[in-house]
Amino acid sequence: MINMIRLGPAGNPVNYKGESSKVCSYIRAMNLDAYEYQATYGVRVSERIAEGIKEDSSKNDIIVSIHAPYYINLSSPKDDVRERSIERLMQAARAGEWMGAYRIVFHPGFYSGQDKEKALKVCEESISLLxxxxxxxxxxxxxxxxETTGRISQVGSLSEIIEICQSFDNFEPTIDFAHIYARRRGAPKEIEDYMNILNLLEDNLDIEHLHCHYTxxxxxxxxxxxxHSLDEKDYGPPLKPILYALIEKGWDYTIICETPHRDLDALKIKEILMDISSGKI
Known part of the structure; x- marks a missing residue:
């Protein structure tokens, strides 16, 4: 028996036209059970809408997370950039509390011409202020x-994310398998490779529920x-080895689908997961 694996879209479903406060009812009707609110271009959600999301998600047993703005750079050598980044994370945390978000996902920052050790130190100093x-x-x-990040110019390698989460209370990793794959330029690919990632997390952090992204x-x-979408098979990372590794490790997971077809592809992932767990593949 596998542990709980929840699946859902990054942002509102493709064909959803209603208010965000009711989106979790729509997601539940699709037989999905996770939702990541996208504040990637600024935290603009009102308290009323956010509280509506919390009520609707609770009613429909949908786990909610929020993705903070992209414009965050806690590693910047510029004081004003770090100050604005802290404020944006404050806004995301406040909105996350209103909507009952269990994770506030964010990209830590950029190296910005600094060596990696210096950039990580600046990032951690900014987190202390936050x-x-x-x-x-x-x-x-x-x-x-x-979150593990996808560009080599960004703070957010797997080891950096682990160090950040080791250093602060109320910090848990977001493992974006596609970002790791892109950052390593086509690796990992095999079940063993993904087990190595999960084992590294287990050896260094107290993981019970792992938040993940996939595209x-x-x-x-x-x-x-x-x-790219799930059907564009010329692109990685391969999905099945990831799912096999997650099942083998046996934690609880949330997998947020970040493809252009986010909710529709989340359903496809769920179907593959069910086939794996039933022994069909």
Whole structure:
């Protein structure tokens, strides 16, 4: 028997035209059970809509996460950039608390001409300031989830994400398998490779519920270039070895589908997962 694996879209389903406060009812009707609210271009959700998401998700047993803005760079050598980044994460945490989000996903930053050790140190200093502001603002219900990133110019290798999560309370990793694949320019591919990733997490962090992203991805020498749908099989990473590894490890998971066909591809992933668990493939 496998543990709970939840699946859902990054953002509203492709054909959904209603208010975000009711999107979880739509997702449940599709037989999916996860939703990542996209605040990637700014946290603009009102308290009313966010609280509606919380009520609707609870009613429909949908696990909710929120993706913070892309414009975050906690590693920047510029004070004003780090200050704005902290404020954007504050906004995401506040909105996340309103909507009952169990993870606040974010990209840590960029190396910005610094060596990797220096950039990571600056990032961690910024996180310390962020947590001071979180406490002062009386935001209590939060879990930040730094994400493995897809470009070699970004802070967010697997080892960097582990170090960040080791260093702070209320931090859990977001493992984006496509980003790892693009960052490593076509690896990993095999079940053993993915087990090595999960084993590294297990050896260094107390994992019970792992938040994951998946898409097929196009990459260059610089890393991530473009997301592709599940049917575009010329692009990796391969899905089945990931699912086999997740089942073998036996934690609880949320898999957020980030393909252009996000909810429709999430259903395809669910079908493949059911076939694997039943022994059909």
């Amino acid at each position: 947590l001071e502001e979180i406490e002062a603002s009386e935001i209590r219900d939060f879990c930040f989830a730094p 097929r991805i196009e990459y260059t020498d610089k890393g991530e270039k473009k997301h």
